[in-house]
Amino acid sequence: MTNHSVQCDLCGGDKFEIVSRSDRHKQALDTGLCLGCGLVMHLPVPNEAEVAEYYATRYRQDYHGERQPSERRVMRAWKNAGRIYNQIGSSISAVETVFEIGAGIGCTVKYFEDQGLKASGIEPNHDFNAFTHSKLFADVENVNLYDLEPTPRTDLVLLIHVIEHFSSPKKALKHIHGLINDGGMFYVECPNLTGPFATQSRMFHYAHIYNFSPETLKSMAEQCGFELIESFSGDDDADIQMLFRKVGMQDQPVQLSGNADRVRARINKYNALSYHARPAYLSKRARKVSSYLMEYMKAREFVSSLLSRLEKQR
């Protein structure tokens, strides 16, 4: 057990246990488990300048420095946006405006606009900006979250695979709270650390500063003035998917005693052998390989017809 001088972003505790010494590429990366609440994070936690530096250099290489998103990437993003819309559609019937933080290519913003909502967003990375603006015609601005004045502007904020990248999720969610109209909502998706999605050696990634379980994500949102409306994911799902309502900011202590033990047990449960031998994994893998070529061929047609429709309806 090691004591660090860092404070847990969720519970404020300062007692951590190292649960991993390397990332999924076998590079040195210390990951700590907060013994107070079960939140899992890099130790030390990189500050915002370090995170920005990472995105300016290494993260680009992970995505091969693409400037034009591939057709497969666009098709997947568009279909994923449809999945999200269908999932939360009946819960957001009163919503008129949607704002996405970390909009990526811009497919989700455009999809929601396509459904008749007023949709916009921000994306700090500028690599795909040209495509976002001149092909998708999506209203996505190239700025950071903290560049936005914390004044209410939207009925719903979307945060899709973004919360795990913040230097302080608590600071980010409190800022997001300020962007949402009274009675508005907040939808978040991120990887589920305690789901059986990866073996321990493939689990940790520099870009994912925080690793949430459903309990720690819900508690983090509650600390920042949100209450859970609905969870769309189960404990064993690869991702956590939760919809919250904005409520008043309340200063209540985090009540997650025993959660660190639960999280540690789940991290250690799936070793390499048992994970890869699970029947669900094998059939999933087989489906993945056989559908790859089909998807590649479909994507070109899908994206060309999507872009020509968007061009016509400008």
Ligand SMILES: [Zn+2]
């Ligand atoms: Zn904690």
